[in-house]
Amino acid sequence: MPSGALRYLGETIDWRSNLAKRSIPLLMRRLRQAGFGSEFVSAAILPDWWDQSCVNQPELLPEIEIRVGRFLAVPLSTVSDPETTLEPLGYPEARLRCVRDIGRDRLAPAIHAAMRIAGAVVRNLKEPVPAPARPPSDGLAWRQEIRGFDGSSVLDAIVEDLWTRGIPVVPAHLLPTPGFQGLAAVVEDRPVVVLGHRHDELGRVAFRIAHEIGHIARGDCTPDAPVVDEDEEILEDGEMEELADEYAVRALVGExxxxxxxxxxxxxxxxxxxxxxxxxxxxxxxxxxxxxxxxxxxxxxxxxxxxxxxxxLATGATRILRQYFKRFVDVEGASLSDQELMRVIVPGSPPGSDASSR
Structure with a gap:
């Protein structure tokens, strides 16, 4: 292999080509134009040893380009070409619900990031990994199956039930903006709920999770078509949302x-x-x-x-969500890139650290 060449996903790239036109600041600018701001990039893509002084060290550029290509799932030649526009996977079949004045293209970075983070979680579930078991199609039937559902620990009970069923509940509290309230998806053949807000009210978070489970239980989402609920304050968004709300009410309130x-x-x-x-x-x-x-x-x-x-009753949800994430996900055994993606689940602290349980 020639000096200065590297291999990535089957490509042989001479990273010194176009080096006069490439730079880390330019790459960061292209990422911002693609919808990935500096806060998210720092948490989910850049290494943990990164600081502002690294921006002006061109010898670090190949590593950062590899990280960007891996995150965006695009060839390295695309990332290393300064004239090429970087774009997230668009998920054109995604079912966007409760969206207020935001086009599909503006939500694409948050959806792409959420799906990548969910993939990292699914790949690193602790053994034994249960085969996913969808809840019943009726919310009341699900309520009757949940153990410990005594009215005093509703969020705790439903989150434990879902993780035990093999359905991760992922609190991705740092996503590109604009973001969303909740996302129901199928990732690597496993249903997943991704929460994209920072709400901490127990009842509010329980209702959002139960609503997304309504989408999963009814088969509203597929591997290529996640259901994305952008703004919970928008009312009357069609039959799909009404049925998901009904599912949540029957699950949380019962008869x-x-x-x-x-x-x-x-x-x-x-x-x-x-x-x-x-x-x-x-x-x-x-x-x-x-x-x-x-x-x-x-x-x-x-x-x-x-x-x-x-x-x-306005606090405690985040603690519960992180507690179950730590219990069911093997962060320490994950690949470095998966660890970095999962940093957004506990903003400001390394994944797997004691801070993730506080």
Whole structure:
């Protein structure tokens, strides 16, 4: 092999070709133009020893180009050609739901990143890896199968059930922007839920997960067509979303007949909290789940969040999600590139570190 040549995915590339036109700053600019900002690139693509001084070290360029090519799943010759536009995989069959004034092309970087991160998680599930078992097609039937579903630990119970079924729940809290609330996908023949928000309210996160499981249980997503819910505050987005919401309500609330409060109560967080607490005492259903089953009819998540704060139910979801990720995923045994992708699951700390459980 000639001096200065390297092999990547079957290609033999002389990395010194076009070197006068290539640079790390130019590559970073091309990534930004492709929709991948510096914060995401630093977390998911660049090595952990990277700092700003590395930008002006051209000898590091070949390694960074390889990392970019691997992440984008494109030939190295594409990355090393400074005239070529970098693009994420578009997933043209993705089913975009609840999208407000955002085109498919603008969501493509977040979808590509989420699918790559989900792939890293699936490849590194701890042994024994259970064959994926989809929940029943009816939310109430799923509720009846969940162990420990006693109304006081709803999010904990459903997340444990899903991981135990072989369905990862991935809190990808650092994605390219614009992002999404939730994504239901099939990755390497395994259903996966990816959460793209940073919400911490127990009931809100439980409802979002149950909604995405509704898509999976009903077969709405396929390997080439993930379902992407961009904005949960958008109402009435068609039958698919209505059925996924219905699935979530039946899974979290069950058969309890809990009437929706009056519009005035739904708009007042104190009244909302009071009525949810009363309904929880009467039915045994989790108050946070009740609040977020109600708010789907109004889209007023600000009031719902204030109501959950009044009931001391506004925090704890992130801790639970990370706890199960650490329990079921072998980060230390993963390849370096997979480890780097999974860094976005715990922003600001190395994967597998003690910080991931806090």
């Amino acid at each position: 309890a007949a809990i009437p929706v409060p009056s519009p005035s109560a739904l708009g007042n967080f104190r009244d909302l909290a009071t009525q949810a607490a009363a309904a929880a005492r009467e039915t045994g259903v989790d108050a946070g789940s009740i609040i977020f089953s109600w708010v789907r009819t109004t889209g007023d998540y600000a009031t719902a969040t204030r109501a959950t704060k009044a009931l001391y």
